[in-house]
Amino acid sequence: MSNAVETLERALGECREGYSLPGAFYSDPGIFELECDAFLKRQWFVAGHQSELPNQGDYVVVEVAGASIILVRGRDGELHAMHNSCRHRGALICVEPKGSVRQLTCRYHAWAYRLDGSLQAWRHMPAGLDKADFGLVRCGVATFEGFIFITLDPANAPDFSTLTAHLKPYWAPYHLAECKVVHRETYHMQANWKLAIENNLECYHCLPSHPEYSSVSGFVRADEKISPAAIEAHAVHRAKLESLLAGLGMPSERSEIRWVGGQLARAGIIPLSEGVSTASKGGEPVAPLLGELLAYNESTTTGAFGFTSYLFAANDYALSVTYIPRDAGRTDVVAKWLVRADAVEGRDYDLDALRWLWDETTKQDKAIIELNARGVETRGYRPGPYAELEGQTAEFVSQYLRLMRETARG
Numbered sequence: 001m002s003n004a005v006e007t008l009e010r011a012l013g014e015c016r017e018g019y020s021l022p023g024a025f026y027s028d029p030g031i032f033e034l035e036c037d038a039f040l041k042r043q044w045f046v047a048g049h050q051s052e053l054p055n056q057g058d059y060v061v062v063e064v065a066g067a068s069i070i071l072v073r074g075r076d077g078e079l080h081a082m083h084n085s086c087r088h089r090g091a092l093i094c095v096e097p098k099g100s101v102r103q104l105t106c107r108y109h110a111w112a113y114r115l116d117g118s119l120q121a122w123r124h125m126p127a128g129l130d131k132a133d134f135g136l137v138r139c140g141v142a143t144f145e146g147f148i149f150i151t152l153d154p155a156n157a158p159d160f161s162t163l164t165a166h167l168k169p170y171w172a173p174y175h176l177a178e179c180k181v182v183h184r185e186t187y188h189m190q191a192n193w194k195l196a197i198e199n200n201l202e203c204y205h206c207l208p209s210h211p212e213y214s215s216v217s218g219f220v221r222a223d224e225k226i227s228p229a230a231i232e233a234h235a236v237h238r239a240k241l242e243s244l245l246a247g248l249g250m251p252s253e254r255s256e257i258r259w260v261g262g263q264l265a266r267a268g269i270i271p272l273s274e275g276v277s278t279a280s281k282g283g284e285p286v287a288p289l290l291g292e293l294l295a296y297n298e299s300t301t302t303g304a305f306g307f308t309s310y311l312f313a314a315n316d317y318a319l320s321v322t323y324i325p326r327d328a329g330r331t332d333v334v335a336k337w338l339v340r341a342d343a344v345e346g347r348d349y350d351l352d353a354l355r356w357l358w359d360e361t362t363k364q365d366k367a368i369i370e371l372n373a374r375g376v377e378t379r380g381y382r383p384g385p386y387a388e389l390e391g392q393t394a395e396f397v398s399q400y401l402r403l404m405r406e407t408a409r410g
């Protein structure tokens with residue numbers, strides 16, 4: 001038995017239902033390797049938006065869980081995703097993070113691949129070998145409302161349409177496929193990816209850590225039971241919003257969750273505070289209304305696709321967040337802001353105003369997630385109990401442990 005499996009078994013033996021994980025899960029490189037195979041490879045995650053690859057040959061390179069993936073728009077207009085490693089002796093093919101190409105040519109010995117990853121040309125190879133056997137290794141690709149999702153393990157990932165079927169009505173009114181990405185930010189976190197996901201799935205930390213987000217999101221004070229008045233005000237506001245959304249033919253569930261193959265598929269409508277138009281500094285509008293919306297309705301839509309991708313839409317902009325595990329102790333968080341395709345910077349939106357709230361909030365999250373990472377590495381760390389407001393975090397940990405137990409059993 002490998003050392004990594006022994007470490008995993010020992011750590012699994014220390015787990016307690018409803019408690020945070022033992023320290024080895026947040027730092028051990030062997031466990032990270034095992035979870036890449038058991039868990040991360042099977043995730044569907046947001047790799048981009050179709051507005052980032054408008055033309056044939058446009059590509060981006062996405063680094064995730066030890067893999068480098070080329071996402072490219074082919075001659076047929078279809079999207080293709082494949083591993084960025086030549087089938088000859090493995091050299092990296094695309095070196096730049098994005099660009100546009102006619103074909104994918106390896107610099108080393110000039111093997112050339114078509115945009116769908118099939119091998120087009122090689123030189124002086126022995127007779128008897130068939131080019132058809134040496135195409136680039138393919139990943140799974142799917143789209144949802146203009147967002148491009150990838151999975152590294154299409155054979156074992158859940159079916160994408162099953163994962164997303166019930167989520168469509170929540171997003172349809174925003175016409176996100178017709179939006180464009182206007183800003184990208186990568187936040188490098190010195191923390192294990194699970195600490196970042198645990199943080200994202202609960203708002204128990206919102207009141208102490210996100211004063212700006214909490215002030216525009218009335219549910220935070222109500223969930224915290226700050227006062228009977230806050231609870232009452234939020235309930236009245238929510239009821240009004242529900243009848244408004246029903247009139248528009250939109251769903252209004254706060255959080256509709258399904259588990260598909262151990263993966264989270266969640267969408268929900270979250271009211272803003274009364275009188276707040278959008279999730280911004282002071283709640284003022286920051287861009288033209290999206291899609292079919294005719295007026296601000298004081299709500300936002302949020303959703304999770306698996307555990308590593310998160311979408312958010314206010315009435316006038318959208319945000320995608322992808323958690324990219326780099327190794328046992330580092331996670332990149334890639335955030336992209338989107339507005340209507342016809343919006344013009346300076347006239348219709350101001351970039352600083354658009355990105356302010358989520359940039360501040362994500363920087364605050366980075367600070368607390370890194371504090372968490374430092375604390376769980378100390379000798380004094382003992383796993384602690386999750387609060388009621390951390391229900392989805394506890395569920396994530398239990399789904400994760402189920403898969404890791406299967407891995408330990410072999």
Ligand code: FES
Binds near residue numbers: 088091107109
């Ligand atoms: S490694 Fe790519 S052609 Fe040789």
Ligand SMILES: [Fe+2]
Binds near residue numbers: 199200205206210361
């Ligand atoms: Fe947060």
